[in-house]
Amino acid sequence: MERKKLHVKKGDIVTVISGQDKGKKGKVLKALPKEGKIIVxxxxxxxxxxxxxxxxxxxxxIHQEAPIYSSKVMLFCNNCGTGVRYGVKILADGEKIRYCKKCGETL
Structure with a gap:
């Protein structure tokens, strides 16, 4: 089975862009790349x-969070206050960082 890559990882703050929880914001608790899902x-x-x-x-x-498809969420930018697309910059020391495509802020 081919391994899928998710655009978010554990600990990221994301906002839901579709479905019954549209507009909600939360922290990614767990990433499930084999299913292409995350728990927020x-x-x-x-x-x-x-x-x-x-x-x-x-x-x-009991009440607990169930997985949702990762395509239903976007990374949240504190500066913009919304879900945003991101890019990757490679710094001089070789470290990769993600940045907001809207405002340029580091995520």
Whole structure:
């Protein structure tokens, strides 16, 4: 199976551009490149009925984030205040940095 590459990574701040959670902003908690999906904090929250597995493990209804396709999100630029496209610059010391294509700010 071919490995897919995601445009976002764990720890990035992203904004949702389509779907039921459109306009929401959150941090990427986990990236799943094989499926092309990511888990974003506070986005696509589902209810799950969990069975008790012993006296110390409580059952009940829990709320947790489910994966969404990475194509539904854009990197968030604090300077612009919106989701933006980004470019990659290579610095003199060989380090790669991502920058906002709109304002030029480092992401």
């Amino acid at each position: 904090e506070g986005v696509n929250v589902v209810t799950k009925h969990k069975k008790a597995r012993g006296p110390q493990d409580q059952g009940g209804i």
